[in-house]
Amino acid sequence: MKRKYNCIELFAGSGGLGTGFANSGFNIISANDIWKAAGETYVANHPNVKYVVKDIAELTGNELLDGTGYKKSDVDVIIGGPPCQGFSTLGKRFIDDPRNKLFKEYVRLVDDIKPKLFVMENVSGILSMEGGKVLENILKSFNDIGYKLEYRLLNAAEYGVPQQRERTIFIGTRTDVKIRYPKKTHTLTNEKGLIPALTLWDAIGDLPQSDDEEIKEYTCEPKNDYQKKIRNGATILVNHKPPTHNQKAINMMKYIPMGKSAWDVEDTMPKEYMPTSGYGNTYARLNANEPGMTITRNFACISSSRCIHPYLNRGLTAREAARIQSYPDNYIFKGSKSDIHLQIGNSVPPILASKIADTISEMLDESEK
Numbered sequence: 464m465k466r467k468y469n470c471i472e473l474f475a476g477s478g479g480l481g482t483g484f485a486n487s488g489f490n491i492i493s494a495n496d497i498w499k500a501a502g503e504t505y506v507a508n509h510p511n512v513k514y515v516v517k518d519i520a521e522l523t524g525n526e527l528l529d530g531t532g533y534k535k536s537d538v539d540v541i542i543g544g545p546p547c548q549g550f551s552t553l554g555k556r557f558i559d560d561p562r563n564k565l566f567k568e569y570v571r572l573v574d575d576i577k578p579k580l581f582v583m584e585n586v587s588g589i590l591s592m593e594g595g596k597v598l599e600n601i602l603k604s605f606n607d608i609g610y611k612l613e614y615r616l617l618n619a620a621e622y623g624v625p626q627q628r629e630r631t632i633f634i635g636t637r638t639d640v641k642i643r644y645p646k647k648t649h650t651l652t653n654e655k656g657l658i659p660a661l662t663l664w665d666a667i668g669d670l671p672q673s674d675d676e677e678i679k680e681y682t683c684e685p686k687n688d689y690q691k692k693i694r695n696g697a698t699i700l701v702n703h704k705p706p707t708h709n710q711k712a713i714n715m716m717k718y719i720p721m722g723k724s725a726w727d728v729e730d731t732m733p734k735e736y737m738p739t740s741g742y743g744n745t746y747a748r749l750n751a752n753e754p755g756m757t758i759t760r761n762f763a764c765i766s767s768s769r770c771i772h773p774y775l776n777r778g779l780t781a782r783e784a785a786r787i788q789s790y791p792d793n794y795i796f797k798g799s800k801s802d803i804h805l806q807i808g809n810s811v812p813p814i815l816a817s818k819i820a821d822t823i824s825e826m827l828d829e830s831e832k
Contacts, residue, residue: 468827471495471527471576473519473543473569477504477796477806479788480542480584483816485509487824492538493527495519500798501806507795519568524575535576539827544584544811545569566601573635574608579830580823581605583633584811587616590631601633610635613642617815621647623658624789624812625666625689626755632819638830645818651754663773664751665689666786670703674713674775677704695791702796702803703782705775706763711736715746716765716776722750724769744769755787760801760808781807789814 467490472481475494478501485491493513494505502516513531515522524535545565573581590598598614605612612635619628622645634642650657669690671678679700685691708716715736718728724747725738738746746765749755751773761767763778770778779787781796781803789812796803 465828466831468539468824469533469537470540470542471538471578473541473572474545474565475505475514475543476501476809478509479790479810479813480544480582480816481505481509481512482790482794482813483811483818484540484542484820484823486813487817487820489540489820489824492531492533495522495527498802500802503797504795504803504806507797519572520564522568522572524572527572527576538576538578540580540582540823541573541576541578542582542584543569566604570604570608573605573610577637579638580634580636580826581610582819582823583635585631585633587629587631590614590616605633605635609637611642612636613644615644617644617819618651619789619812619815620651620660620754621649621657622815622818623648623661623689624754624787624814625661625663626758626787626789626812627651628757628812628815630811630815634819634823636826636830640826640830643822643826645822648818660754661689662752663749663755663787666693666755667783668751670783670786671700672772672775673705674777675705675707679703693786693789693791695793697792700782700792702785703780705780706778708765708777712765713776716748716771719746719748719771721748721773722753723748738766741766747771749773758784758788758808760805762808763804784808788812 467488470484470489470491472491472494475481475496481491481494491512495515496502497518499516502514506514515527612633614631614633616629617632619626636642648658649660651660665687669683669686671682685694715725718732719725724743726743747769748771756769759768762770762784765771765778784807788807788810796806
């Protein structure tokens with residue numbers, strides 16, 4: 464019987480990365496974040512995981528393991544994504560710069576626990592920050608504690624997630640195993656042998672549609688395999704309350720066709736409905752027939768991102784955004800509205816995480832031979 468590998472999640476948030484690893488058979492021993500509301504979400508969906516709500520700078524490997532029945536040598540992999548805002552090399556040595564504190568703490572805990580492998584997720588821009596100096600320092604920091612590592616830019620849409628979301632994935636190991644990445648399963652460019660990328664409507668087309676009413680029951684059967692999978696046995700809908708907008712915004716949205724923004728229809732929209740400021744990707748309606756745009760915390764705020772529903776005159780609900788992020792429908796988000804939006808927007812899509820986890824499992828299998 465195949466061994467179940469053990470995992471710790473740092474900067475866990477609401478658990479997108481951990482959910483993917485759990486779905487691929489990993490045993491999540493413990494998780495950490497300083498954010499209480501995200502911890503409540505994590506525990507509500509992963510009740511058997513020890514979740515430590517604490518500043519990572521004050522955390523030790525032993526504290527993550529206390530009371531779990533596991534010791535450091537039992538930990539096969541550490542996963543997590545230190546926030547990118549901390550990365551800077553200006554003025555000081557990278558590892559000494561206080562702005563890089565969170566990354567430094569991630570490295571410290573990897574060094575403390577010494578898992579066979581680690582997975583670190585970050586934004587696509589990290590590869591070019593400060594002319595590549597940030598990347599160079601990340602590689603050196605892990606090399607200095609005995610890990611070889613590689614990095615790759617992955618687009619979630621090419622791995623079965625209905626969203627264009629590029630993220631840098633670092634994989635490191637202190638074993639001799641060859642580092643590998645999951646193979647693409649879906650295509651944005653009609654590549655032969657791959658499945659066409661899932662669209663926004665593939666993801667949310669079966670959800671009850673209302674401009675202003677929270678509908679908590681499904682009104683139709685799932686229409687495709689993605690929808691069947693993502694319902695995951697749920698019988699009621701949670702976190703599906705439509706965002707509210709003022710009357711001017713509602714009137715404006717009526718004039719915006721699918722895939723276009725208010726700025727594209729400036730000549731035909733009544734001037735009293737036009738926004739007074741904004742960018743090309745704001746006040747914009749999503750295209751039902753393409754993968755969703757990158758989900759951020761602003762998925763309900765039409766003045767901050769491209770997030771108008773393809774057919775309704777409102778931004779996205781939390782459940783629609785969670786669907787686009789590939790969270791299952793029975794995944795319940797806790798906290799205030801802004802907490803929930805940030806949890807969803809900051810997540811690694813669980814389906815992408817699961818594809819990465821499958822590859823990590825293969826590498827661990829190989830390291831044990």
